[in-house]
Amino acid sequence: MKTLAGRRISFTTILLGVGIGCYFLWNAVGVALRPQGIYSGIALLVLMLALTLFNARKKLPFLPLIKASHWTQFHIYTGFLSVFLFLLHTGGSWPSGGLETGLFVLFWIVSISGVAGLVITRWLPGVMARSGESLTFENIPKFETRLRREVEEMVCQGEEEFGASAIGELYINKLSDYFKPRFGPTLFMGRIGRFRVRAFQECDKVARYLDDDGLSILNALRKKIDLKYNLDVQKAAQWMLRFWLFIHIPVTYGLIITSLVHAWIALAFTSSR
Structure with a gap:
């Protein structure tokens, strides 16, 4: 061949x-x-x-x-x-x-x-x-909703079990907007990678004030940030693949x-x- x-x-x-x-x-x-x-x-x-x-x-x-x-x-x-x-x-x-x-x-x-x-x-x-992971365009909104719910549940559970109020404040003040669904074109205008970098930077600012239990929650939150990054990439790419047609x-x-x-x-x- x-x-x-x-x-x-x-x-x-x-x-x-x-x-x-x-x-x-x-x-x-x-x-x-x-x-x-x-x-x-x-x-x-x-x-x-x-x-x-x-x-x-x-x-x-x-x-x-x-x-x-x-x-x-x-x-x-x-x-x-x-x-x-x-x-x-x-x-x-x-x-x-x-x-x-x-x-x-x-x-x-x-x-x-x-x-x-x-x-x-x-x-x-x-x-x-x-x-x-590659995702179909129609399933992305469902995954976005599920991911945001999982993050909120994880943050609330951390506050209740370990008193990790700093993580709760981090989510409310800095990360709640990150986990909201975004319209496809706005992802390109904001450059998807920048959203993730800023989210990690906010996590780094809080890490110094956490104990081991809080750090374990913060590490789990970082993984959720990566999952949201993939959802944003898939959504923006799928949107562009359809828009030009x-x-x-x-x-x-x-x-x-x-x-x-x-x-x-x-x-x-x-x-x-």
Whole structure:
């Protein structure tokens, strides 16, 4: 079996070869005094329709079609090829008409969000694996509620059995907000690691005033802080993995519809000449 690096080199070589071939064909069409815009536009529309089929393939995993992993590779490299064809088709310049401008903007939103999604889906799974146990997005709120309840019970029990009032004050004044559920984007804006570091720092400030029983409770509290950190990482990562799709997929369908209208107008105008 080919290594991942070997497959990437092979696919990149094929992509470059196809791109060079498209460039020479585009020039040949111009030399033959044929409408370059029509041919490149049709090729680009076909590519975009093929790319859209990737989403349909993911929703039909039970059909004996090409493997989803192969579809993914096809989607990635064909996406880069479509960007090259789009630059050929438009000349890289800003269009003048309203429909063309809308189409131009939609295409770049889809392309940029696609590249962002590629980076996110390659980077975040490793981050999630390093932070701890992987969790499904739907179960995270349940775990957050359970963890906070366990921490509060542990703090109350420590106060009752060992008179660890310092830990109770630590939780109420410094850590109660840490164990509250946070909205996904706020985790990124606050940088998840900073929340945990600050929580540990507050624990260190109290540790010097505790006896052995209090320290055992504090150590258990530190473990809960690590569990909350993993929940925050999983939540933020899962949120981001979903958010980019909420941009990429709807705009893709808008792009396809606008492209079909543009193609119909262009072909109708060409045939009337």
